[in-house]
Amino acid sequence: MAEMTLIQAITQAMDEELARDKRVFITGEDVGPRGGVFRATMGLFDKYGADRIVDSPLAELSIVAIGIGAAVAGLRPICEIQFADFIHPAFNQIVSEASKMYYRSNGQWNVPMVIRAPYGGGISGGLYHSQSVEAFFTHLPGLKVVIPSTPHDAKGLLKSAVRDPNPVMFFEPKKGYRAIKGDVPEGDYTVPIGPARIARVGTDVSVYAYGMMAHYATIAAEMVAQSDGIAAEVVDLRTLLPVDKEAILNSFKKTGKALIVYEDNLTMGYGAEVAAILANEGFEYMDAPVRRLAGPDVPGVPFSHDMQEFFMVNPHKIADAIRDLAAY
Amino acid sequence: MAVKTQKAQQAPPVSPELQREMYWYMLLSRRLDERTWMLHRQGKIAFHISAIGHEAAQVGAAFAFNRGVDYAYPYYRDLAMCLVIGMTPLDFMLGVYGKEGEPSSGARQMPSHWSNKKLNIVSQSASVATQVPHAAGSAFAIKYRQKVGLQDPNDPTQPRLAIVCLGEGSTSQGEWHEGMNWAGVHQLPFICIVQNNHYAISVPFDQQSAVPNVADRAAAYGVKGVVVDGNDVLAMYHVTREAVERAYNGEGPTLIEAKTYRPVPHSSDDDDRSYRSREEVEEWKRKDPILRFQKVLTEAGLLTQADIDEMEARAKRIVDEAQKRAEETPYPPGHAALGDVYAPLES
Ligand SMILES: Cc1ncc(C[n+]2csc(CCOP(=O)(O)OP(=O)(O)O)c2C)c(N)n1
Ligand SMILES: [Mg+2]
Numbered sequence: 001m002a003e004m005t006l007i008q009a010i011t012q013a014m015d016e017e018l019a020r021d022k023r024v025f026i027t028g029e030d031v032g033p034r035g036g037v038f039r040a041t042m043g044l045f046d047k048y049g050a051d052r053i054v055d056s057p058l059a060e061l062s063i064v065a066i067g068i069g070a071a072v073a074g075l076r077p078i079c080e081i082q083f084a085d086f087i088h089p090a091f092n093q094i095v096s097e098a099s100k101m102y103y104r105s106n107g108q109w110n111v112p113m114v115i116r117a118p119y120g121g122g123i124s125g126g127l128y129h130s131q132s133v134e135a136f137f138t139h140l141p142g143l144k145v146v147i148p149s150t151p152h153d154a155k156g157l158l159k160s161a162v163r164d165p166n167p168v169m170f171f172e173p174k175k176g177y178r179a180i181k182g183d184v185p186e187g188d189y190t191v192p193i194g195p196a197r198i199a200r201v202g203t204d205v206s207v208y209a210y211g212m213m214a215h216y217a218t219i220a221a222e223m224v225a226q227s228d229g230i231a232a233e234v235v236d237l238r239t240l241l242p243v244d245k246e247a248i249l250n251s252f253k254k255t256g257k258a259l260i261v262y263e264d265n266l267t268m269g270y271g272a273e274v275a276a277i278l279a280n281e282g283f284e285y286m287d288a289p290v291r292r293l294a295g296p297d298v299p300g301v302p303f304s305h306d307m308q309e310f311f312m313v314n315p316h317k318i319a320d321a322i323r324d325l326a327a328y
Numbered sequence: 329m330a331v332k333t334q335k336a337q338q339a340p341p342v343s344p345e346l347q348r349e350m351y352w353y354m355l356l357s358r359r360l361d362e363r364t365w366m367l368h369r370q371g372k373i374a375f376h377i378s379a380i381g382h383e384a385a386q387v388g389a390a391f392a393f394n395r396g397v398d399y400a401y402p403y404y405r406d407l408a409m410c411l412v413i414g415m416t417p418l419d420f421m422l423g424v425y426g427k428e429g430e431p432s433s434g435a436r437q438m439p440s441h442w443s444n445k446k447l448n449i450v451s452q453s454a455s456v457a458t459q460v461p462h463a464a465g466s467a468f469a470i471k472y473r474q475k476v477g478l479q480d481p482n483d484p485t486q487p488r489l490a491i492v493c494l495g496e497g498s499t500s501q502g503e504w505h506e507g508m509n510w511a512g513v514h515q516l517p518f519i520c521i522v523q524n525n526h527y528a529i530s531v532p533f534d535q536q537s538a539v540p541n542v543a544d545r546a547a548a549y550g551v552k553g554v555v556v557d558g559n560d561v562l563a564m565y566h567v568t569r570e571a572v573e574r575a576y577n578g579e580g581p582t583l584i585e586a587k588t589y590r591p592v593p594h595s596s597d598d599d600d601r602s603y604r605s606r607e608e609v610e611e612w613k614r615k616d617p618i619l620r621f622q623k624v625l626t627e628a629g630l631l632t633q634a635d636i637d638e639m640e641a642r643a644k645r646i647v648d649e650a651q652k653r654a655e656e657t658p659y660p661p662g663h664a665a666l667g668d669v670y671a672p673l674e675s
Contacts, residue, residue, distance in 0.1 A: 022476050051475045057513060062461045062506035069465020072450055073399060073487070075472060092503075096455040097462070103668045105443040105451035106434030110671035141669050165671035242670075 001185055007177040009151035009184050010040050010116075013158035014078060016188060018048050021076060024162060027054040028063055028080025028116075037082055038118055038177055064090040064115060068097055068167075071113040076162055084119035084171060085131040098167040099142035114161045118174035119147075120212050120263055122312045127300030130308075132264035137169045138241045138273070144168040144193055145241040149214035151182040153238055156191030164193060173212035180215055193239050196247035202233035205325050206251040208274050209261040210237040213313060217261055220318035227319075230326045240270055248274060249282050256287030257325050263313050266294040288328040293321045342562060344630045350391060350561050351625060352639055354383040354618050357408035359643040360417050363651060364424055368596045372655075373424050377440050377595040379407035381559075384617030385523050385586035386493075387412055388564025393491055393519075393572045394484060396447045399466040401459040401492035403452060404440045405523065405590075409493065414447045417646050421654035428660045434667070435660055448487060456498040460507030460520065463492035467516035467581075481578070489517040489575035496585075497528020499545075500536045508583070512550035517575035519568070520551075520583045523558060525590040530603035546583040558586025559617040562624075589615070 004012070017024050026041055032055040035042035045053040056063045060081055067077035081087045087094075094115070102110045121130035138145050144166055148154035154172070161168035173180075199214060200221045209217040214236035221232040235251050237243065252258055258278050260271035271292040278290050293313055295301070301311045357379055364376045379386060382405055390412035393400075402409050407420060415431070422430040423439040432443040432451070443451035450466065452459050467490040473479035479486050498504060499522060511518040522542045526533055539545065546553025552574070556567045564586060571582035589612040593600040600609070625631035 022478055025472065051472065057506070057509055059506045059509070061502060062464070062510055065458070065461030065503065065506065066465035066468055066510055069450075069462035069467075069490070070469040070472070071465075072462070073466040073469035073490075075469045089502075092455060093458065093461075096453050097458050100453065101451055102671050104433050104437050104441070104453065105445070105668075106430075106432070106436065107668040107671070108443055108445040109451050112671075144670075163674075165674060 001183045003181055004151050004184050005178045006148070006151050006154050006172070006180040007038060007040055009155040010158055010172060011042055011044070012184070013155040014041065015044060015047070017159060017162045018044065018052060020188075023074065024076040024078065025052045025054060026078045026080065027056045027066065029056055029058055029082045031055060031080050036080060038174060040080065040116070060086055060090040061093055064093040064098065067113045067115070068093065068101070068111055071111045072101070072109050077113045078162060079113060079115045081115060081117040083129050084117040084133045085128045087117055087133060091136070094137065094143070094167075095140060099140040102166070103142055110165045111167045112165045114158070114168050114170050116170045116172060118177070119171045120173045120175055121301040122175045122212070122308065124303060124308065125301070126303035130301035132262065134171055134240055135264055135268060135270045138270055142166070143241060144239065145171070146193055146239050147171045147173070147211040148238060149173065149176070149199075149211050149236050150180065151184045153191050153197065155184055156189055157193065157238065159188070160190045160193050163190070168193065171211065173215070176212050176215055194242060194244060195239070196244040197236045197238055198247070198251070199234040199236040200232065202231035203254055204231045205233070205257045205259055205322050206255045207232050207234045207259045207261060207318070207322065208237060208248065208271070209234065210240060213261045213263055216313065216315045217318055219315040220322060223315060223319045224322045224326070228323055228326070230322060232322050243273070243277075245277055245281070248277055252278055252282045253285050256285050257328065258290045259318075259321050259325050260290070260292045261313060261318055262294045264295060265297045266292060267297050269294050288325055291321060291325055293318060342565065346391065347562070347625060347630055348635070350387050350565070351621055351631065353387045353408060353412050354561065354621065355639055356417070356643045356646065357383050357387070357411055358618055360420060360647050360650070361407060363647050365592070365596070367424065367651070374426070375438055375596055376424065377404050378590070378592050379405050381525065381589050381591045381612070381617065382523055383408040384561035384621065385521070385558035385564050385588050388561040389491070389521050389568040389584070392565050392568035393489060397485065398448065398487050399463065399490040400447070400449045401452065401463040401490065402442050402449065403459065403493045403495065404454070405495070406442065406493055407440065410442050410449065413449060415442065415444060415449070417650035418653055421650040422657060425654045425657070426659065427654055427657040429657060434664065457494055457501035457503035460492050460494060460504045461510065463490040463520070464507040464510040464516055464518055466490040467511065467518040468514060470517055471514065489519060489572065491519040491521065493521045493523060495528060496522050496524035496526070496533055496542050497531060497536050499542050508546070508549040508551055511581040515550070515580040517578070518581040519571045519575060520581070521568070522583065522585045523588055524585055525588050527590065527594070527604070529594045529598060530600075541585055543583055543585040551581045551583050553583045553585070555585045555587065558588035559615055559620060561617060561621050588617070591616070
């Protein structure tokens with residue numbers, strides 16, 4: 001076990017997968033000698049060379065499309081999108097191609113690729129370096145969508161993603177790249193894509209979250225335990241598609257109260273699906289309205305400090321929402 | 329890099345057997361295609377998109393690469409090409425009828441969205457040009473495997489190039505640009521065949537491009553560009569052979585622009601009378617690639633009337649049989665809609 005940051009765990013996962021399997025290669029903008037703008041591929045170019053760590057043209061559509069064409073031809077691409085905000089030029093390739101290839105070829109051609117993208121706000125990134133884009137992609141059967149919140153899970157889930165025979169969207173909470181630290185086992189292990197993780201056990205309120213918000217929800221749960229003696233359970237979803245319904249419902253059975261937290265803007269965000277699962281399959285356990293805590297419905301996260309803070313969900317806002325729900 | 333128009337006369341001779349085989353596939357494709365138009369008019373099928381007029385471009389190209397082994401990314405008009413690669417008239421008819429066992433997609437996709445893993449025909453969507461960067465990606469994979477020691481560059485049992493087709497209108501898509509750019513930057517074993525039939529549904533090429541040839545743009549990508557008479561099957565074969573040799577020898581990508589014409593509507597849903605004159609269509613019908621090749625072969629003494637009669641009868645039998653068997657085949661059950669969403673984890 002070694003303590004490391006979220007981004008170090010991600011780098012280590014890629015390093016080990018590159019060493020394990022020659023079919024694995026990385027492409028994306030500035031991933032080569034620069035080691036990525038966030039340094040996720042730091043050191044990999046020196047270790048594996050220009051054949052396997054490939055600086056792409058500045059063109060997201062083809063970062064994904066080249067990955068698809070290489071994946072059907074038997075390679076295992078890891079495609080880095082520099083910021084999730086810039087994934088939209090590749091949207092057609094993900095929607096029309098990657099997610100549908102296996103289905104539309106009657107199971108003949110599969111696309112074993114990973115698309116990694118740092119996402120999320122609170123880093124003074126303004127409208128175009130702060131977006132949470134997961135809800136666009138969780139609408140696409142055929143894709144898997146994964147968002148880790150701890151270094152342990154980031155390494156294990158990324159390895160599972162590289163080995164998965166399907167296209168996996170791997171969104172990384174960039175605010176947590178260096179802020180989130182944790183123990184990571186040495187060497188090879190995987191965390192399966194699918195199951196959620198109970199990040200904190202509790203009986204009063206279930207908090208459903210992922211990525212940075214799962215990290216914050218855990219902090220908020222400690223805050224309300226200290227201040228109000230509320231026992232909040234935190235369910236870190238980890239995999240958004242396909243989602244772990246059983247874990248969602250099992251927690252709700254205990255608490256009867258649900259707070260769903262995400263940093264995307266509220267309307268039609270991922271939390272709507274969790275709320276629908278609870279309304280449909282958890283009705284008999286329900287003790288309070290199902291609540292969502294998310295960003296406001298504005299087109300983006302503003303740059304200037306106070307507006308950004310106003311937009312972002314943080315541990316204090318989560319703690320208040322837990323208290324509110326516990327008192328219902 | 330400069331564009332040049334290739335002439336068949338410059339090239340080495342093609343064996344009489346191969347020439348007759350080319351003629352046969354052009355004819356088979358045409359008869360199958362004509363039958364499908366008829367089935368549509370009879371109300372028996374929902375949709376058809378045709379290869380008529382494009383047979384020389386497709387057949388000439390298809391005979392030039394290691395078919396069934398090299399990655400092929402055909403587009404919806406490539407019936408003749410796919411027949412040469414190894415799809416059967418029955419495969420096609422099962423698609424047209426949307427019947428069980430349809431090999432491309434299990435009848436999930438509309439007809440002519442080819443896929444066959446055994447033949448290394450990679451699945452297409454309907455979204456035009458999306459396949460171009462995929463083909464560049466597969467070509468990248470080939471070069472990658474050779475560089476990292478996963479594949480012997482001279483092993484003919486392995487794919488050594490990726491070939492992709494699309495229409496001239498579809499080259500306006502960013503997908504085409506980005507695919508061409510990767511092919512050029514990495515000098516990939518990649519061939520792009522643009523079947524320029526002068527229209528994208530109704531829109532003429534001068535509304536797609538300020539330069540007269542798609543191939544003019546190839547130089548900007550570091551890709552060799554060639555314009556060829558797409559109604560001349562032997563010219564098409566020769567330019568594609570040259571591109572294939574370049575790809576196999578690590579000399580980089582080629583764009584081949586085959587000038588041709590579609591003398592029928594864009595698809596069974598189109599009415600072409602609103603956007604082009606009957607005179608124009610008639611003029612191109614006189615340049616029909618099958619009649620033209622028939623004349624070449626007959627004059628060279630490579631094809632007799634008896635040969636033609638025999639091929640016509642054989643094509644009719646094959647098409648009749650494919651239609652009959654497709655009609656007798658059941659639809660896949662409704663719940664087949666639920667299959668193949670995710671590939672299973674390898675154990
Ligand atoms: C992205 C996209 N936009 C629009 C269409 C509808 N569409 C199908 S074929 C076509 C014209 C294509 O013309 P061209 O590329 O010249 O090929 P051709 O059909 O002439 O062989 C159009 C507009 C589509 N399939 N995909
Ligand atoms: Mg056209």
